[in-house]
Amino acid sequence: MAERRGSEGVRSGNLAAVLRLVHLHGPSSRARLTALTGLNRSTVAALAAELVDLGLVEERAPEETNRVGRPSPVLAAHPGVLAVAVNPEVDAVTLAAVGLGGQVVVRERVETSTLVTPAETAELTRAAVERWQAGPLVETHLVGVGLAVPGLVRASDGLVRYAPHLEWRDAPVRALVEEATGLPAAVGNDASLGAVAEHRFGAGRGVDDLVYLNGGASGIGGGLVVAGHPVAGAHGYAGEFGQNRPGIAATADRRAGPETGAAVLEDEVSRARLLDAVGLRSADEPTLAEAIATATDPAVPAEVDRQRRVLATALANAVNVLDPSVVVLGGFLATLAAPDLAGLRDAVAEQAMTGVADDLELRVAALGEDRLMIGAAEAAFADLLADPLRLA
Template sequence: MSNASGVGRNLDAVRRHNLATVLGLVHRGGPSARSAITHATGLNRSTVGALVAELVDLGLVTEREPGTSNRVGRPSPVVVADARVVALAVNPEIDAVTVGVVGLDGTVHRRVRHPIDHVPTAAEAAAIAAAVIAGLRPDLGAATRVVGIGVAVPGLVRESDGVVRLAPHLEWVDEPFAEQLAAATGLPVQAANDARLGAEAERLFGAGRGTADLVYLNGGASGIGAGVIVDGRPLTGVSGYAGELGHTLVNSAGERCHCGAIGCLETEVSQRALLTVLGLDAADPDELDLALAAATEHGDEDVVAEIDRQLGFLATALRTATNVFNPQLIVLGGFLGSLHAVAPDRLASLVARQALGASGENLAIVRAELGSRILMIGAAELGFAALLAAPAAPTAPTAPTAPTALAEPR
């Protein structure tokens, strides 16, 4: 190989790295002036201009004129990730399959929750997701590119191939869900644990923005999951199973968990127990917030006692998370966010009393900001990952294949 050819390859590698850097900045940071990109990357103005022009040609960003400014000189054009480049997000649960369409700019264009009257098999969930995606064709018709599907699974997922090793509430064991969904839609599919994806979404776009060390716990119909960010990077473990704080021991005299252990966090702190004491069959986060607030305001003793009981066990788990990971931030999503909203000072006080003083001295406990969008945004990040790492023109079909029929309820 000649020296010239080696230099050419090195320069091309640098260009591709810089393309990914610029696209990542506008994807995660929002609309950015060219001058801000120049400052953030340390590249010169002409190089940034050429990179932005290439990303425009690839259909990944657009440029717009800046707003009015008091600064001297011509204002710099604003670079925006193109919302018409989309990823699909899928979240199978015990009572529904939710599908979203998310733009490269972070906009959740659509979110469709398809309720189910039974716990779905993996094959049923894949068929339902594919049918919902097919129903979203009018929305996808406005997209210039559909890059793929990201799946947020409430369970242990082998991220190398999207096999769900164990999702106890769904009763899935070693299910090749990513492969099934790819076959049903004709699109590339990546899957990961839902809480891990929620942690990434909150770190990049929500309450944890700019925070390098955080723990995210999500409470939903399928129990409690957690994701951990250490020094700006997700803690995955050797196979992607790290962060199972839902199975932290909080009550040695408690009930047996789905996992086989006694007194796990998710057996003692549950959405179902809250709904039962409130006399509700189901509630979305806003409805649960209102119901808890009304019950506590009226002094409903049963509800107040259940809130106190759950906060106590939650604090025990957060003590463990604080001592083990020494995070700057603990973010609570789903019904855990509703619990926190009822008595934020009480939860912080309980954790401070139990955790090591040095580990918790810089800790804040907050509610997730992204609400119902969190898993859609987190799952979409999986779908966008390959494009963000190597921006390129489309090489695969930009729309899903013909739908798979919805499975009939059992």
Template sequence: MPINGICGDKRPLPPFPAADRVYRVDHGARMTHPPPTATTPPSWHSGRMVTASRGDGMRRANLALVLRTVHREGPRSRAALTEATGLNRSTIADLVGELVGDGLVVERAPDPVGRVGRPSPTVAPDPRVVAIGVNPEVDALDIGAFALDGAVVARERLPQTALLTPERTAEIVGERVGAWRRGLLRGLRPVGVGVAVPGPVRAADGLVRTAPHLEWTDAAIGALVTDATGLPARVGNDAALGALAEYLFGAARGAHDVVYLNGGASGIGGAVIVGGTPLGGAGGYAGEFGQNRPGIVDAADRRALDGVLEDEVSRARLLAALRLDAVDDSVLAEALASTDDPEAHAETARQRRILATALANAANVLNPAVIVLGGFLATLAALDLDGLDTAVRSQTMPACAEDLRLRVAELGQNRLLVGAAEAVFEAELFPTP
């Protein structure tokens, strides 16, 4: 089942979650789970929601609605679910019972404090259900396991000295998932693997058309990952998945018209959400802001003859100015904030000037409510967010600037992995007829 804007589905994204529903990191070696009950164990299976093959289409849609609600908005009482979904109490009780039996939600006693009358049980996502998120890049492979209740169960960054091939990527993912199943994921239930790729992904089938910095062309990475892990795989453009994560849980929460730009080791990608619906384009390739020719006012700012935005606003150029090798975004941010090197300051200012023009162009064309910057673009912006905002507004039509907000991604280095995990949850647990 295609996911919103990742593999071609044009359905509007679901309503944004409450402000407290962001992915949280579990700093312990293992996530703590509720003890098994004395009831019959749920009918866990190889991946797809058991109920997806039972009953009529309306029932499947209602099951998906309830599960999606508690996943994205947090635990809710049955009474609150009745109000949120518009379904009656008996229907909610029936649906929750089926989801409990399928091992997708748990029910627990409510907090009695401040309550009058008989309290309604609280329905929460089963934290033993997890999805794997993967992001291959030119310098590292990031991989994480994310629980249905929002916890980060495991995360690793695996530096690479050679470009990852699709085959090697799948091999590493298979090795890490296998090791986690014997350790961190023991007793948990992985339902799939999501792969966030730095390049255009065909909406119809998840084929990576090109990831130029990885030197991938027409790569069927999803099939390779499935073969390596035995789990269903979903593949999407990294920026599209980052936009999904920030829309649902991060800096774009509550907005329905969003431009997202992601800056990584491979360059700059982007995604657009219009009226709550991802803008995928005819093939699913919309949002490649990094391939636009930038408007450079001062010729002295140009570094690449006839270069595109990602040639001028570049992580590699920042690292070179700082005299750093491959580092993650947190180290880059610390280095930029602490440096007193005039060359580094000049390069930072140059890139911010060019970025401001690119963002103003996006604002003029798309009139978003929010522009979110992720990766090294967030690092550049955070050095002086107000200053960048002023520079963007000075080049934006006044009408388009009125309600515009410029924000940095809130999910940090987890944003792409969270988006990849969401693609799995949407496809495997929330299918609609």
């Protein structure tokens, strides 16, 4: 995208500022947008009108108030502006259409009996887009596709360098999806995108320094927000908490590599082990949580307790290094944590350095199973939010 200069650049930047505020904060009055942007009222009115003309927002009647004077019109994201979100996993591909503001409009889960390939992912995306545009999304505008992939995604070009559980290596999934759908695509690590979603719309909203850990069928990944900004690392690979070695103190707690204690976190804290304990081959997170809660076999709570102990050690290591104010847990990690969040927090604090965990909060991801869909959509919306004139 060519850089805009002079007055056009200022105009584009101001449009982006207003659109981003509506995107992140929901329907907002012109008066509120004026206060938040620091622009004058006439400028905000002109920007609002232009965003309406672009089809990105709609203007609604002002809410009734007891204040003296004429109430200010309200700007809201246009419900017809959507991004497609895709999350390929080892047991299913989840697809959704997500609107500005993080609203999931359509969602599908396609279960797979074999590992999905990059080409199959592109074809599933194409088929969903065609089906939706002929049905529930017939009068909408799709701005792009965001893919949340459980693996190492190179930031410079979206190439999936390695997704071990999917057995993808140097997979050009972005190019395949763009060719299949005709839409621009963006690719990111699933947990990193989940961190963005929870920071902007969920349990990490308003938190400047947080660690997010996501547990899925492909293992454990994470994301970092430092001083209010997502941290990707030099190549986009930051947040691979699942590959850390937690240093399990009790030999009895080790399951993978018990002789050497060399297993990484996701070998020991594992969704597959939980499914095996409750006797399920596959399940979504609500089903898994229900199976754990209703289990009568004492081996189930024993496995949950073991995984919580190992997870506490891993979280203490992260807290010691990064000093976050909040740790957000998503996926099956939320299932592990939710029944006794305070107990897990205390176990982390016991292993962290003195003072570091004094004010630490552990929170369960607020967006549930939508977190990766919303995060993937944020990647697809990024160019539009940076420059709304790209639709002109």
